[in-house]
Amino acid sequence: IDDISNGTIHTIYSNEYNVRNALQTADLVIGAVLIPGARAPKIVTEDMVKEMKDGSVIVDVAIDQGGCIETCDHTTTHDQPTFTKHGVLHYSVANMPGAVPRTSTIALSNATLPYIIKLAEYGLDALKQDEGFLLGLNTYKGLCTCQAVAEALDKPYRNPKDLF
Incomplete structure (x- = not known):
């Protein structure tokens, strides 16, 4: 958790106690949890949200x-x-980059093009040469x-x- 007070950023370790306390004074909470291939865990509970200030905002990325925030129980x-x-106020839009499709497509293309070129050049050998590719399989x-x-x-x- 990053807490910005008096123009400085303070890093707070993310545990239930600290999250609950930070939420009580937060104006804006951005929930961003990614476990590749798996469902995001609920980090912020409904009880924690009930303790937040009226008019504060939650964005569940x-x-x-x-979703990682229990009260974001549906996509918008x-x-x-x-x-x-x-x-x-809750904001839980699925596919947030879709709001700026041209810009997000350009950004995604720029980020992925080097990998596409390497795959085109080396084929399956790219998996043997670069563990990053293997991790993405x-x-x-x-x-x-x-x-x-x-x-x-629920598959083996x-x-x-072991395959390459």
Whole structure:
């Protein structure tokens, strides 16, 4: 958790006690949890939200993975992006980059192009040469090679290092 007070940023360790205390004085809370291939854990409970100041705002960036804030119990749309619960304004739009499609597409293309070029150049050998590629592999020849995906789908897991 980063707490900005008097123009300085203070890092606070993220545990239930500190999250609860920080929420009580927060004007804005941005929930952003990613566990690749798995559902996001609920970090902020409904009881914690009930203790927040009226008029404060929550943005659940993890909503595409089920959300990390308990009161963001549904996704919203760009047409109707917010709802209020317990006096707190909630924003839980799925696919937030869709609000700026051209800019987000350019950013994604710039970030992924080097990987696409390497895959085009080396094919499956890229998986042997770069462990980052191997970590990004989810399935191979019908096998589930990402542990989180295997668990989420209740499928057997195969370590991709054993396949190459």
